[in-house]
Structure formats: C-alpha cells, structure tokens
Amino acid sequence: MPRTPTAEALAEAVLRGERRALARLITRVENRTTDAQDALATLHPHTGHAYVVGVTGAPGTGKSTLVNVLTRALRERGQTVGIIAVDPTSPFSGGAVLGDRIRMGDLVGDRGVFIRSMANRGSLGGLAATTGDVARVLDAAGFDVVVIETVGAGQSEVEIAGTAHTTLVVEAPGLGDDVQAIKAGILEIADVLVVNKADRPGVEHTVRALQAMLSLGHRLRTVGHHGQRMAVEETSAPPEYDFWDVPIVQTVAISGEGIAELVDALERHRAYLRQSGDWHARERARVTAELRARLQETLWERLLEERGAEALSAAVEQVLARELAPQQAVRALLNGR
Amino acid sequence: MPRTPTAEALAEAVLRGERRALARLITRVENRTTDAQDALATLHPHTGHAYVVGVTGAPGTGKSTLVNVLTRALRERGQTVGIIAVDPTSPFSGGAVLGDRIRMGDLVGDRGVFIRSMANRGSLGGLAATTGDVARVLDAAGFDVVVIETVGAGQSEVEIAGTAHTTLVVEAPGLGDDVQAIKAGILEIADVLVVNKADRPGVEHTVRALQAMLSLGHRLRTVGHHGQRMAVEETSAPPEYDFWDVPIVQTVAISGEGIAELVDALERHRAYLRQSGDWHARERARVTAELRARLQETLWERLLEERGAEALSAAVEQVLARELAPQQAVRALLNGR
Numbered sequence: 001m002p003r004t005p006t007a008e009a010l011a012e013a014v015l016r017g018e019r020r021a022l023a024r025l026i027t028r029v030e031n032r033t034t035d036a037q038d039a040l041a042t043l044h045p046h047t048g049h050a051y052v053v054g055v056t057g058a059p060g061t062g063k064s065t066l067v068n069v070l071t072r073a074l075r076e077r078g079q080t081v082g083i084i085a086v087d088p089t090s091p092f093s094g095g096a097v098l099g100d101r102i103r104m105g106d107l108v109g110d111r112g113v114f115i116r117s118m119a120n121r122g123s124l125g126g127l128a129a130t131t132g133d134v135a136r137v138l139d140a141a142g143f144d145v146v147v148i149e150t151v152g153a154g155q156s157e158v159e160i161a162g163t164a165h166t167t168l169v170v171e172a173p174g175l176g177d178d179v180q181a182i183k184a185g186i187l188e189i190a191d192v193l194v195v196n197k198a199d200r201p202g203v204e205h206t207v208r209a210l211q212a213m214l215s216l217g218h219r220l221r222t223v224g225h226h227g228q229r230m231a232v233e234e235t236s237a238p239p240e241y242d243f244w245d246v247p248i249v250q251t252v253a254i255s256g257e258g259i260a261e262l263v264d265a266l267e268r269h270r271a272y273l274r275q276s277g278d279w280h281a282r283e284r285a286r287v288t289a290e291l292r293a294r295l296q297e298t299l300w301e302r303l304l305e306e307r308g309a310e311a312l313s314a315a316v317e318q319v320l321a322r323e324l325a326p327q328q329a330v331r332a333l334l335n336g337r
Numbered sequence: 338m339p340r341t342p343t344a345e346a347l348a349e350a351v352l353r354g355e356r357r358a359l360a361r362l363i364t365r366v367e368n369r370t371t372d373a374q375d376a377l378a379t380l381h382p383h384t385g386h387a388y389v390v391g392v393t394g395a396p397g398t399g400k401s402t403l404v405n406v407l408t409r410a411l412r413e414r415g416q417t418v419g420i421i422a423v424d425p426t427s428p429f430s431g432g433a434v435l436g437d438r439i440r441m442g443d444l445v446g447d448r449g450v451f452i453r454s455m456a457n458r459g460s461l462g463g464l465a466a467t468t469g470d471v472a473r474v475l476d477a478a479g480f481d482v483v484v485i486e487t488v489g490a491g492q493s494e495v496e497i498a499g500t501a502h503t504t505l506v507v508e509a510p511g512l513g514d515d516v517q518a519i520k521a522g523i524l525e526i527a528d529v530l531v532v533n534k535a536d537r538p539g540v541e542h543t544v545r546a547l548q549a550m551l552s553l554g555h556r557l558r559t560v561g562h563h564g565q566r567m568a569v570e571e572t573s574a575p576p577e578y579d580f581w582d583v584p585i586v587q588t589v590a591i592s593g594e595g596i597a598e599l600v601d602a603l604e605r606h607r608a609y610l611r612q613s614g615d616w617h618a619r620e621r622a623r624v625t626a627e628l629r630a631r632l633q634e635t636l637w638e639r640l641l642e643e644r645g646a647e648a649l650s651a652a653v654e655q656v657l658a659r660e661l662a663p664q665q666a667v668r669a670l671l672n673g674r
Binding site: 287327 | 637
C-alpha cells in the first residue's frame with residue numbers, strides 16, 4: 001500500500017481484515033472526503049450482516065460501563081464487537097473519570113473489539129449520517145455486533161437510533177424527578193429498557209414509573225417509530241402491526257448482575273425482528289431516510305451552482321430588510337427553474 | 338371574525354393585540370398548515386424587535402425556576418415576555434413537580450406574559466424550524482423578550498440556539514461527574530453561563546471547572562458558533578472577530594439571589610451584540626439557515642413529484658438488495674434532470 005493510500009485501497013484492505021486500514025478509512029469517512037464515498041460504495045455489497053445496537057441514556061446512568069460489560073459478555077459468546085461512542089461523556093471518548101477508563105482497559109488489547117470515538121467531532125450537523133456510515137464500515141469489516149453509544153434526548157440520538165436494529169435505553173434510580181419526565185420522549189425509541197445501578201435505593205420506584213409509562217401506550221407498535229416517521233409516507237409499503245413488549249431489565253453493570261438477562265433480551269429482540277419482518281422494515285426505513293438526505297444535499301449543491309452563492313446572499317439581505325418574507329424569497333430563488 | 342378564521346385573519350388580529358388569536362395562530366404554525374405560511378409572511382415585516390434568549394441545561398439544574406424568576410425580574414423592568422418551553426421537563430409544559438407549577442402560578446394571570454409549551458409535539462424533526470416560527474409570531478405580537486427553554490445537549494438544542502440572540506447555559510453543582518464532561522459540547526453555544534443552586538455544596542468546584550473549560554479555548558469567538566457553522570460558507574460576508582468574555586453568574590433561583598446580576602449580564606450581552614455587529618451577523622446566519630432548509634424542502638417535493646414515490650421505493654429496494662450503493666442510487670435518480 002502506498003504511504004497515502006486512496007480510500008478505495010483502504011476499503012479493500014478493510015475487506016482483507018487489516019485493522020490499521022479500518023481506523024484510517026473511518027477517519028476519511030468522518031471527514032466526508034469524496035473518495036470516502038467511493039470506498040463506501042465498494043463496501044456496500046459486503047454490508048448487512050452486523051447486528052446494530054444503539055445504547056442511549058442520560059449522563060449518570062452508567063451506560064458506558066454497561067456497554068463495556070455487555071461487550072465482554074458478547075465476546076464470551078464468540079461475537080466480535082465494534083463500538084462507536086458518540087457520547088462525549090463516554091470513557092470510550094476519554095470523557096469520563098479514571099475508574100471508567102480502567103474498567104474498559106481489558107477491552108483494549110482484544111482484536112475482536114474495535115472502539116471508535118466520534119464524540120469530539122466539531123459539527124453536530126451530519127453526525128447521524130456519519131455515524132451510520134461508520135457503522136456500515138464496521139459491518140463490512142465483519143464485526144458481528146456494532147454498538148452505538150449516545151447520550152440521549154436529542155434529535156441526533158433519535159436519528160442515530162434510526163441506524164440501529166435494537167435500541168437500549170438506560171435509566172438509573174435516583175437521578176431526580178426531572179429525569180422521570182424526560183423519559184416520555186426517549187421511551188418512544190426504546191426496544192429494551194435497562195434500569196442500571198439496580199442495587200441503589202429507589203429502584204422499585206424507577207421500574208414502576210417506567211412500567212406505568214409503557215402501559216400508558218407509548219410505543220405500541222415497533223415498526224412505528226422508525227418506519228412511520230421516516231419511510232411510510234414515501235413508500236407504498238403498508239405499516240406492520242406486530243407487537244413487541246418492551247422488557248425492563250435490571251442490571252448492576254459494575255458487578256455484572258443482570259447482564260446475562262440483558263444479552264438474552266437482545267437475542268429475543270433480534271429474533272423478533274427477523275420473524276416479524278421488522279428487521280427488513282427498519283433497514284428499508286433507514287435506507288429511505290439516507291437516500292432522501294443524499295438527494296436533498298445533491299439538489300442543494302446543484303441549486304447553489306446554478307444560482308450562485310450571491311443570489312442566496314442577496315435574498316438573505318432582502319429578508320433581513322423585511323422587504324421579502326422567507327416564503328417569498330424561496331419562491332423568487334426557485335423561479336425560472 | 339368567523340368561527341374558523343383563516344390564519345391570515347388570525348395574523349391581523351395578532352397585530353391588533355388579540356391574545357386568543359395569538360394562541361390559535363401558534364397552533365396553526367405548529368401544525369405547519371399552508372395558510373400558516375401566508376400568515377407568517379404577513380407578520381414578517383413586523384418582526385425584528387424582540388430580544389430572543391435561549392435557556393438550556395440538563396434536567397436538575399433548575400432552569401425552569403430560573404426562567405420563571407427571570408421573567409418576573411424582566412416584568413418588573415417593564416418588559417413583556419413570551420416563553421416557549423421546548424423542554425419536556427419544564428413546569429411550563431406540565432412536566433415537572435407540583436412545587437414548580439405553584440412557583441410559576443404568579444405568571445399565569447399576567448397579560449405581559451405569554452407561555453407556550455412545544456414539549457409534547459410528536460415529531461422531533463422540524464422542531465427547531467417550528468420553534469423559530471413561533472418565536473417570530475411572538476416577536477410580531479410585540480413581546481419585548483422571547484425566552485426559549487430547551488433541555489440541552491442535542492442537535493435540536495443547538496439549532497434552537499441558532500434562533501436566539503443570547504444563549505444561557507444553566508449548570509448546577511452536584512449533578513455527578515458525567516455532567517461535567519457533557520459541558521464541552523454545550524459550552525460552545527453559551528453566551529452566559531449560569532451556575533444555579535449556588536447555595537449547594539460543591540459550587541466552587543463547578544465554577545472552577547467551568548472557568549477551566551472556558552480558558553481551554555472553548556468559544557473564543559462569539560460570531561463563530563452560529564455564524565461559521567451555518568452561514569459563512571454560504572455568504573461572502575467576512576467573519577467577525579470581536580470578543581465576548583462569557584461570564585459565569587451564580588444564582589439561587591428559588592430565593593432570587595443573583596437574578597439582578599443575571600439580568601445585567603443579559604443587558605451587557607445585548608449591548609455587545611448591537612455594538613459589535615454580531616446581532617446582525619446572527620440574524621443573517623439564522624435567515625441563511627432558514628432559506629436553505631426551505632429551499633431543500635421545496636426541491637425535495639419537486640423531485641418526488643417529478644420522479645414519483647415509486648421510483649424512490651424501487652431505488653431503496655435496489656440498495657437493500659445490495660445491487661446499488663446509496664451513492665449510485667442517488668446518481669441514477671437524478672440522471673436526466
């Protein structure tokens with residue numbers, strides 16, 4: 001390989017199992033270089049095998065430790081694991097306290113584990129798209145499971161959840177009343193709820209609150225959350241109405257308690273996805289959203305090229321001067337097209 | 338007014354100061370009805386007067402109480418205040434404990450205050466755009482200050498911050514180690530840092546940690562965070578390099594301690610924005626981002642109309658079958674255009 005290999009060459013090296021090429025290619029993908037797009041196209045036929053698990057939750061729930069322990073459990077079952085840490089508080093991104101980093105130490109020497117931090121990427125915009133691309137690189141590289149860790153609650157988390165087959169939402173007792181309230185939004189994307197730090201006082205209260213919220217009818221359909229929002233309006237495929245009862249699993253990540261049950265819950269959800277056709281429905285929703293984003297980006301670039309950046313600037317100034325409303329400026333810019 | 342007035346008629350009533358019309362028009366804007374767009378265009382010439390303040394922070398920082406107390410302080414100075422609660426944990430959206438709701442009770446009967454919750458809107462997508470539109474309705478309705486309360490950390494918060502002239506980031510002592518780490522991202526959008534619950538133990542530690550992060554060079558330029566990311570690439574206006582030292586204000590919202598200092602900090606930042614030209618730069622960045630979003634949406638609708646939803650579905654299936662990479666599918670869909 002030349003000293004500065006093309007992304008294409010890196011992609012071929014990744015398919016041969018070269019680990020250094022993997023890290024270098026991911027950097028290109030993160031930087032959204034043009035040749036990274038070609039490399040992704042090369043990898044595309046080799047994707048579709050990995051089981052992608054999203055892990056999200058507020059700071060303080062111990063989700064990074066959980067990812068660590070979960071990874072070890074998967075390794076014991078012979079699965080290879082790629083971890084993408086989008087969460088800036090994750091020890092995988094160097095964001096957390098020393099104890100966490102020591103706990104993750106035993107993963108570092110293992111060739112069946114690959115850890116990538118995306119937490120410190122400058123721009124939040126496009127993070128979801130880039131995370132999806134990196135997950136696909138890991139998929140093509142042959143990892144059995146890809147774990148994406150996010151901090152929860154924001155739009156980017158919901159979008160990143162769109163990349164996952166199964167989304168774990170991690171809670172913990174005793175994080176205050178406010179935390180209970182925030183769950184309403186995040187519950188909608190949960191396939192499996194984890195109450196971590198289950199040895200703490202108040203765990204029964206947390207579990208009961210989650211059960212109450214689940215029974216209030218949040219998330220009755222599993223296809224719904226990704227499928228409906230992103231795809232159903234654009235495809236003619238009928239929505240599916242199979243049911244998945246979101247389980248609540250109690251864990252103490254630090255001691256490993258409940259981890260076997262968590263792995264079982266993941267296996268059950270994976271099997272459910274396959275049997276119900278939901279696996280394919282989620283993939284379809286994801287691809288539809290991706291094509292849409294790419295098409296919009298390309299259409300935008302073409303418009304800028306045709307009209308010129310000056311026309312846009314001029315329209316902005318007219319809106320600022322209150323000569324045109326934004327709606328009118330858009331019409332003016334598109335006229336003659 | 339007829340029983341089901343047009344959005345246009347509601348807009349005119351809003352300009353006459355009718356409060357019920359305001360609530361009804363905002364509902365139309367939230368529902369993104371076509372005639373709401375015309376109403377927004379009607380209101381546009383009357384916007385540009387309100388001072389828009391974003392307030393963001395993690396659950397448990399007491400930011401809702403802070404918004405409440407801040408609003409009272411502004412009222413005492415004769416300013417009218419519109420509040421948009423995007424945060425599902427806010428008492429303004431009915432999300433918090435009873436005590437909070439009692440504390441906000443005294444705002445409810447005041448005609449100089451208007452409170453709108455957007456926390457329970459189903460779709461997170463488009464929330465930032467809708468919040469911006471609602472802020473402009475309140476602006477046209479004559480509110481001197483518009484406060485937008487968000488829960489912090491996600492992409493939508495950063496986008497919503499793009500709507501604000503001044504962004505307050507609220508912290509509190511004793512929320513755990515993880516919370517310290519998360520600040521790195523959110524600090525970038527802070528114009529004023531508030532350490533609330535400053536009567537709690539650990540407040541010096543929190544303040545020192547924030548000072549350290551500020552001095553590490555986060556956010557050296559004030560134009561940068563909105564201006565650069567959203568606009569500078571698209572306009573030919575040079576970035577401005579004026580400096581604003583992000584102040585750290587300690588408050589105890591519940592007792593009113595530090596609120597006068599906070600109002601002063603807001604006034605100073607507002608004056609700074611005007612003097613430095615940053616006010617206009619931020620408006621320009623916001624309008625540029627808005628026009629871009631609207632243009633992209635319209636281009637997308639046109640493409641769907643031209644090509645038909647079936648062509649998109651077919652492309653999705655080819656990508657799923659690994660016959661085409663997403664990049665190739667996009668090229669195929671746009672060919673002949």
